[in-house]
Amino acid sequence: MPTVSSEELAAAAGVNSAKLRKDFSYLGSYGTRGVGYDVEYLVYQISRELGLTQDWPVVIVGIGNLGAALANYGGFASRGFRVAALIDADPAMAGKQVAGIAVQHSDGLEKIISDNGVSIGVITTPPSVAQQVCDRLVAAGVTSILNFAPTVLSVPDGVDVRKVDLSIELQILAFHEQRKAGEEAALNEAAALAAPVGRADSTDQGPDGDVPAVMPA
Numbered sequence: 001m002p003t004v005s006s007e008e009l010a011a012a013a014g015v016n017s018a019k020l021r022k023d024f025s026y027l028g029s030y031g032t033r034g035v036g037y038d039v040e041y042l043v044y045q046i047s048r049e050l051g052l053t054q055d056w057p058v059v060i061v062g063i064g065n066l067g068a069a070l071a072n073y074g075g076f077a078s079r080g081f082r083v084a085a086l087i088d089a090d091p092a093m094a095g096k097q098v099a100g101i102a103v104q105h106s107d108g109l110e111k112i113i114s115d116n117g118v119s120i121g122v123i124t125t126p127p128s129v130a131q132q133v134c135d136r137l138v139a140a141g142v143t144s145i146l147n148f149a150p151t152v153l154s155v156p157d158g159v160d161v162r163k164v165d166l167s168i169e170l171q172i173l174a175f176h177e178q179r180k181a182g183e184e185a186a187l188n189e190a191a192a193l194a195a196p197v198g199r200a201d202s203t204d205q206g207p208d209g210d211v212p213a214v215m216p217a
């Protein structure tokens with residue numbers, strides 16, 4: 001039986017081990033002193049608390065580049081999400097197999113939702129139709145939406161929307177890159193100012209050939 005200690009877990013997560021033990025106690029998970037936690041049981045307890053031990057049927061609406069890529073992603077099933085249906089408005093798509101599932105026409109959206117007991121919908125349509133797709137999903141009983149379309153969706157109370165925007169993630173990275181570059185430039189400047197200034201020789205010349213590149217502070 002593989003086990004893990006609270007110290008090991010705390011170090012991996014970068015948190016305090018006493019806090020980690022307290023948090024786990026809320027799950028009803030108490031490790032054995034000197035042994036730690038049974039890994040398999042701990043994973044089950046955390047999954048159960050997060051609602052991941054259930055089978056969640058999910059529909060994806062808009063089976064273009066992104067919808068097909070998501071349908072082909074194998075990582076959902078192992079986390080408790082089953083792609084129950086793929087829906088698209090293009091009649092040419094109807095009946096096509098994507099990731100081993102036949103795409104269904106959006107005319108039947110409401111019936112597909114109710115037949116499969118779907119509460120989670122993924123929207124990967126063009127932004128111009130995302131709101132109307134959202135309205136239909138909600139009217140059919142969907143209460144959670146993962147929206148990839150670059151548009152802000154209006155939903156009634158009781159419906160949760162999560163928006164995924166990879167360009168925002170890139171913008172965050174760009175911001176950090178810019179900050180790193182700024183810090184590096186400041187460090188170089190500080191190093192240049194701190195460096196002892198020797199006699200200017202040919203390698204110290206500035207662009208016009210007679211001004212030292214590094215002036216005394």
Ligand SMILES: NC(=O)c1ccc[n+]([C@@H]2O[C@H](COP(=O)([O-])OP(=O)(O)OC[C@H]3O[C@@H](n4cnc5c(N)ncnc54)[C@H](O)[C@@H]3O)[C@@H](O)[C@H]2O)c1
Pocket residue numbers: 061062063064065066067087088089090093106124125126127129133147148149150164165166167
């Ligand atoms: N969030 C992100 O980071 C991210 C990244 C890439 C793309 N996107 C967005 O994802 C969406 C899809 O991008 P894509 O490249 O897959 O586009 P795509 O054109 O390849 O696919 C869109 C699909 O939606 C279908 N469709 C159109 N109207 C529909 C409707 N009313 N009901 C059902 N299906 C309908 C089309 O037939 C098509 O198959 C776009 O809104 C795009 O801007 C978001």
